[in-house]
Amino acid sequence: MPEFNAPLRDMRFVLHEVFQAxxxxxxxxxxxxxxxxxxxxAILQEAAKVTSQLIAPLNRSGDEEGAQWHAGKVSTPQGFKAAYDTYIEGGWVGLSGNPDFGGLGMPKMLAVQFEEMLYAANSSFALYSALTSGACLAIDAHASTTLKETYLPPMYEGRWAGSMCLTEAHSxxxxxxxxxxxEPRADGSYSLSGSKIFITGGDQDLTENIVHLVLAKLPDAPAGPRGISLFLVPKVLVNADGTLAQANAVSCGSIEHKMGIKASATCVINFDGAQGWLIGEANKGLAAMxxxxxxxxxxxxxxxxGCAETSYQNARTYARERLQSRAPTGAVAPEKMADPIIVHPDVRRMLLSMKAMTEGGRAFASYVGQQLDLSKYSTDAQEQQDAAALVALLTPVAKAFFTDxxxxxxxLGQQVFGGHGYIREWGQEQLVRDVRIAQIYEGTNGIQALDLLGRKVIANDGVALRLFTAQIREFAAPPGKPYQHELLQAVQRLEDLSDWLQAQAKLNPNEIGAASVEYLQVFGYVAYAWLWARMADVAQGSLEADPAFYTAKLATAKFYFKRLLPRIDSLEQSIRAGSESLFELDAASF
Incomplete structure (x- = not known):
């Protein structure tokens, strides 16, 4: 049975050394x-204990038992409720929440490290509090003071949960x-009616209340997305003193039977004249959501x-222990019947690919977290504005590139295990099933790519892109920076490709959709190149302090630049081939 160990050394390296958080x-x-x-x-150390010792042991059993629905109520797998009670005692739900309402006020740069541990340990468990944290953010940013005072403290405590109700069967x-x-009520509240599907944590037995954030339309709303409003609809109504009253007219009609994240309840939620309260302005709910x-x-x-980190840890351990054949250059372990498979070039290719992309992703997530902190807390107006622009630009890249x-x-981790990777007891097949949804929910990765290229690059003439690439060029400018030539060349190619697509889109609107996925991939590989150069720069100057760690970091950086960054060559060729070949086949011929 595999075990998860939080990569604390690498997390501290990224936070303290690379970004000097x-x-x-x-x-x-x-x-x-x-x-x-x-x-x-101290927070990272405690988070490592909570995720590895409390939450990770429930991952396989939670997958096998799954969330259950009976008579309109959802029960989570055995052990989840007790673990959740312990989890919320540590204040983890409100880690980066507003201190004015009971949150701990920690920076996002720190929160992303914790979230990675949580997903690496148990994706299904992680989702229950992830939706709560997101709902708190929206309430804090857009709701009235009364709603904040009523709902945020118990949500930050974890006693109440949150959900996001957008999707409908036809929408x-x-x-x-x-x-x-x-429909407006006389008391200023509203009566909501309708059904939502794919609602993560829409019902569960972990908390005493669930606060649904629901998109709906008022009777006089304009057509289309300009007529959407956002409402707060609790599962259980709340008295003026904050205590729970009677049940609201909210019910769970069923849960989905899924490929993965089986311990996370994915619900059909019905609102039958449920009482709710408007968040923000009428008909401007989409912006708030x-x-x-x-x-x-x-x-x-x-x-x-997180899933990639667990996969890497499992595969690395297996590759060091599994004996099969001899190394191409001769026996490495002659005293044994065969060599461990980590001696084989293809196994090393897989492990290094996993290691390079996961550690690159960790650094990129920390960078996005840094920009979120600057956009929220900086006292310099220009710095705050630039950071917000970078967050908007990089969010679709983070969502899609991390999950792809x-x-x-x-x-790859499953492949390292060979046949054992297909067997449940090793955990690799569950990781593949669990992570697969991440490319789909919260906006499919194709939609993220369209958002990046169409809205964040082309629609604003590449202003935010240049803001990002200027930071890369500033880093790479001084002589002696690691991989200076390769990095500057990659950045130039990204900028040239962006300019070319800007021109092509004016001639043919199909070019954006035809190029967007490959473009996001190019963007991701170039961003990781910058971060690997930064990590290599720190490692070069710190070798004597921890030779094993920093030598491994330099070797991984070299592998990234030699074997992974060149993928942008073929991606660029595909983009420049244009959209014409996509439309030569008529629909009936597919």
Whole structure:
């Protein structure tokens, strides 16, 4: 049975050495009072214990038992409730929440490390609190003071959970088609009627209440997405003093039977005249909900990194122990009947690919977390504005690239195991099943790619892109930087490709959709190249302090630049081939 061990050494390297996060926190007054290097390390250490000792042991049993639905109620697998009670005692749900309402106020740079551990340990368990954290963010940003005071403290405590109710049976990506309706009540609240599907944590037995954030349309709403409003609809109504009252007219009609994340309840939720309260302004609910959706997109991207880390740990251990054949250059372990498979070039290719992409993803997630902290807490208006622009640009990359490469790493880990990777007891087949959803929910990766290229690059003439590439060029400018030539060449290719697509899109609107997925991949590989160069730069200057760790870091960086970054060559060729070949076949001939 595989075990998960949080990669604390690498997380500290990224936070303290690559990004020098404690120095950043010290200059942001809102963070300086809550966190420093020692606090961050203590939190990471405790998070490692909670995830590895409490939550990870429930991963396989939770998958085998799954969430159960009976007579309108959902029960989570055995052990989940007790583990959740212990989990919330540590305040983990409110880790980065607003301290004014009971959150701990920790920076996002620290929170992303914790989220990675949580997903690596048990993706199904992680989703229950991930949706709560996202709902809290939207409530804190857009709801009235009364709603904040009523709902945020018990949600940060973890006593109440949150959910996000967008999708309907006929309305997925095109939310303008939703049919859920909200009728005004005399007391200023609203009566909501309709059904939502694919609602993660829409019902469960972990918390005493669930706070649904629901997209619906008012009677006089404009057509399409401009007529969507956002409502807070609790499963159990709340008295003026904050105690629970009677049940609201909210019910769980069923749960889905899924390929993976089986211990996470994916629900059909029915609202039958349920009482709710408007969040933000009428007909502007989609913008408010995007606060939660963008949080969830980064979080789900981190699911890809977490699953990839567990896959790598499992495969690395197996490759060191499994004896098969002899090394091509001669016996490495002559005293044994065969050599461990880690001596074989193809096994090393798979392990290094997993290691390079996972550690690159961890650094990129930390960078996005840094920009989120700057956009929220910086006292410099320009820095805050630039950081917000970078967050908007990079969120679709993080969601899609982390999860695409996360699935790749889980499949590679399964491949290292050979036939045993297909057997349940080793955990690899579950990782492949669990991580697969991450490419689909919170906006499919194809939608993320369209968002990146169409909205974040072409629609604003590449302004945010240039903001990002300027940081890369600034890093690479001084003589002697690691992989300086390769990095500058890759950045130039990304900029040239972006300019070419900008011109092509004016001639043919199909070019954006035809190129977007490959373009996002190019963007991801170039971003990782920058981060690997930064990690190599730190490692070169620190070799004597920890030779084994930093030598491994330099070797992985070399592998990335030699074997993985060149993938952008073929991706660019595919993009420049244009959209014409996609439309030569008529629909009837498919």
């Amino acid at each position: 404690p120095a950043l926190w010290a200059r942001l007054p809102a963070l300086a009072e809550h966190v420093d290097a020692d606090t961050a390390d 997925g990506t095109d939310l303008g088609l939703i049919r859920t309706r909200a 995007f606060t939660m959706m963008n949080y969830e997109r980064l979080s789900i991207g981190i699911q890809g990194i 490469t996360g699935l790749d790493s889980c499949v």
